[in-house]
Amino acid sequence: MTENRGTEREWLGLPEAEAVRRLLAQAGPRPAAPEDDLAAITEAARAEWRRLWGDRGEAAARSERRSEVPETPEGGGAVAKQLGRGAAVPKRAGRDAAVPKPPVRSGAARPARRWLALAAAAAVIAALGVAWWAWRTSPMGAPAVASVEVVTGDVLAWLGGSALPVSLSPDATGWAVAAGSTVETASAEGGGEPGRLALSMTSGASLRLDAGTRLCLASAERVELTRGAVYVDRGADRGGRPLAVATPAGVFHELGTQFEVRVEGDGAEAITRLRVREGRVALDGGGAQGTAAVVATAGEELIVRADGSLVHGEVANHGPAWDWVVATAPMLEIEGLTVRAFLDWIARETGLRIEFADPDAAALADKVTLHGSIAHLTLPEALDPVLSSAGLDHRVSDGTLVILAEEDGR
Amino acid sequence: METPRRPRPDEEERALVARMRSGDESAFDDFAERYLPGLHRFALRRLDGDRELARDVVQTTMCNVIAKLDGYRGEAPLFTWLCACCRNAIGGHFRRRDRRPREVGLDGDLDGELHTGPPATAGGGPQERLLRFEAGELVHLALDSLPPNYARAVEWRYLEGAAVDEIARRLGATYKAAESLLSRARAAFRDAYERLAASPDLGAEP
Numbered sequence: 001m002t003e004n005r006g007t008e009r010e011w012l013g014l015p016e017a018e019a020v021r022r023l024l025a026q027a028g029p030r031p032a033a034p035e036d037d038l039a040a041i042t043e044a045a046r047a048e049w050r051r052l053w054g055d056r057g058e059a060a061a062r063s064e065r066r067s068e069v070p071e072t073p074e075g076g077g078a079v080a081k082q083l084g085r086g087a088a089v090p091k092r093a094g095r096d097a098a099v100p101k102p103p104v105r106s107g108a109a110r111p112a113r114r115w116l117a118l119a120a121a122a123a124v125i126a127a128l129g130v131a132w133w134a135w136r137t138s139p140m141g142a143p144a145v146a147s148v149e150v151v152t153g154d155v156l157a158w159l160g161g162s163a164l165p166v167s168l169s170p171d172a173t174g175w176a177v178a179a180g181s182t183v184e185t186a187s188a189e190g191g192g193e194p195g196r197l198a199l200s201m202t203s204g205a206s207l208r209l210d211a212g213t214r215l216c217l218a219s220a221e222r223v224e225l226t227r228g229a230v231y232v233d234r235g236a237d238r239g240g241r242p243l244a245v246a247t248p249a250g251v252f253h254e255l256g257t258q259f260e261v262r263v264e265g266d267g268a269e270a271i272t273r274l275r276v277r278e279g280r281v282a283l284d285g286g287g288a289q290g291t292a293a294v295v296a297t298a299g300e301e302l303i304v305r306a307d308g309s310l311v312h313g314e315v316a317n318h319g320p321a322w323d324w325v326v327a328t329a330p331m332l333e334i335e336g337l338t339v340r341a342f343l344d345w346i347a348r349e350t351g352l353r354i355e356f357a358d359p360d361a362a363a364l365a366d367k368v369t370l371h372g373s374i375a376h377l378t379l380p381e382a383l384d385p386v387l388s389s390a391g392l393d394h395r396v397s398d399g400t401l402v403i404l405a406e407e408d409g410r
Numbered sequence: 411m412e413t414p415r416r417p418r419p420d421e422e423e424r425a426l427v428a429r430m431r432s433g434d435e436s437a438f439d440d441f442a443e444r445y446l447p448g449l450h451r452f453a454l455r456r457l458d459g460d461r462e463l464a465r466d467v468v469q470t471t472m473c474n475v476i477a478k479l480d481g482y483r484g485e486a487p488l489f490t491w492l493c494a495c496c497r498n499a500i501g502g503h504f505r506r507r508d509r510r511p512r513e514v515g516l517d518g519d520l521d522g523e524l525h526t527g528p529p530a531t532a533g534g535g536p537q538e539r540l541l542r543f544e545a546g547e548l549v550h551l552a553l554d555s556l557p558p559n560y561a562r563a564v565e566w567r568y569l570e571g572a573a574v575d576e577i578a579r580r581l582g583a584t585y586k587a588a589e590s591l592l593s594r595a596r597a598a599f600r601d602a603y604e605r606l607a608a609s610p611d612l613g614a615e616p
Contacts, residue, residue, distance in 0.1 A: 011600055016596055016597075016600060017568070017596060019600075020564065020568045020596050020599060020600070021568040023549050023603070024549060024564070024565065024568045024569045025568075025569065026546060026549070027546035027547075027548075027549035027550060028546060029565070029569060030448075030451060030550045030553060030554070030565075031451060031454075032447075033446070033447040033450040033451060033454075034450075034461060037450065037461065037464070037465045037468075038446055038447060038450060040465065040469075041446060041450070041465060041468050041469045041472060042442045042446060044469050044472070044473065045438075045442060045446075045469065045472035045473055045476060046435075046438060046442070048472075048473040048476050048477070049430065049435075049438045049476045050435075052476060052477060052479075053430060053431055053432075053433055053438075053476070053479065054433055054435060054438075167470070
């Protein structure tokens with residue numbers, strides 16, 4: 001029996017049914033997809049779907065959180081007012097909350113984004129256990145040299161030199177990273193969501209990777225920057241061991257400091273740029289480009305061209321040049337800290353100087369103890385609610401964060 | 411009495427996405443069941459049959475798409491969107507690895523290059539075989555983009571040569587209903603094939 005062809009159209013010069021028959025005969029049957037692969041993919045995708053959409057209450061909460069970015073201290077009910085001697089900062093959910101500025105947390109509706117191959121592995125790994133993954137991807141005996149502190153956007157890691165990358169999601173916070181691991185953050189042009197990463201080195205330094213960066217963690221004291229930018233902060237107390245950043249232009253040795261090294265371009269167009277925010281950095285001049293040894297100090301910018309020539313410049317220790325660093329800052333655990341300690345952290349991360357408008361404001365900053373967490377806020381988001389909880393306000397003027405009692409600000 | 415209008419495919423896909431966004435897990439199941447096998451085939455074709463890599467890329471694509479559900483407006487068929495996302499993921503993979511997939515050249519032995527989906531019939535020169543391979547992939551893509559019952563009916567009828575009454579039996583439908591479904595499925599296949607053939611994004615290698 002045949003189907004009714006009374007109204008059949010022509011296609012490819014044949015009756016439609018005949019054209020379809022010939023095309024299918026030529027193509028052959030569709031190859032069957034491996035059932036076990038499909039099952040694995042489905043479960044990984046299901047885990048992601050559940051995390052993002054599966055709980056309507058959670059989805060609604062996400063939406064609500066996006067709308068409660070604190071424009072003002074009173075906005076969104078973000079902060080409880082001072083309670084007795086302490087100020088409570090209630091938890092806000094998710095670093096995925098929208099961030100008006102800078103834009104790195106723009107993935108409000110998609111808090112965890114994966115990038116390329118294996119990105120969904122984060123969900124799988126979460127299900128299977130980090131230990132399994134660490135076992136699988138780390139060579140025997142490779143020591144942990146860092147731990148993951150902040151992940152935004154698309155970030156891949158070849159853990160312990162594994163040939164297979166794993167996508168780091170924000171849930172990867174706390175993961176140990178073994179010596180020999182390589183991390184790569186997506187660039188804006190690379191097809192994924194621009195990624196950024198903060199690592200805490202076991203040697204004591206805080207590392208931040210800007211979008212479009214590829215970095216190998218050779219050891220706890222040495223990293224190798226192939227492209228992009230890395231920011232190093234040894235900490236205010238200069239604790240731990242110095243960190244060296246190897247680049248095509250040579251090795252940068254930090255001498256108790258905050259600095260950024262950026263590698264851009266290829267071949268004759270390649271430049272390596274150093275910006276020193278605090279302290280000093282020495283370039284050993286041992287790079288393939290025959291660069292001369294040089295020491296740069298705070299506020300100095302040094303550009304090493306592909307031919308080894310050096311260009312000196314200046315850079316402010318605050319402002320847009322450091323926005324990406326601020327946006328990637330691991331958040332301070334404020335429980336039990338004074339507002340003064342919080343402000344010291346703000347100053348270190350932003351490069352702003354702190355000034356108190358009057359003695360009352362300074363006294364409040366010393367007296368008020370903070371409670372709660374800002375772990376799920378960004379640094380720019382945290383400033384208003386924390387200060388407000390202490391009865392303080394602020395304004396930024398000419399590189400200075402001026403702190404004033406709230407009544408003074410009105 | 412007026413017969414309720416059958417939802418158009420784009421309406422069905424928008425509704426499916428809306429259900430997924432609303433937290434309906436059965437919608438996720440429908441989504442995975444309908445699109446995942448075809449997406450896997452799409453990836454495997456472009457990855458020289460590298461099954462492990464295909465699994466990773468498709469997983470990435472699925473998760474990316476799930477995260478981007480807010481952005482789906484139904485302007486392109488869902489399967490086309492999935493394939494475009496998958497193609498981006500594959501392209502990104504090779505960019506990152508700083509290597510290219512083996513090219514499907516016009517000369518040389520294609521059998522050594524392509525691990526999956528060779529033409530159903532052998533013979534002919536390299537160019538002819540390549541063209542046939544590409545046409546074959548378009549056919550498979552077009553089938554994968556159809557609702558599963560449409561794709562199955564088309565394959566039963568035009569690949570296996572099953573009679574309409576046999577198809578009706580398999581579908582648990584009447585003869586007239588099966589005939590009607592076949593007619594719609596054939597038209598949908600034709601539309602999908604022509605759309606895909608005209609799409610610069612889906613035909614080319616990454």
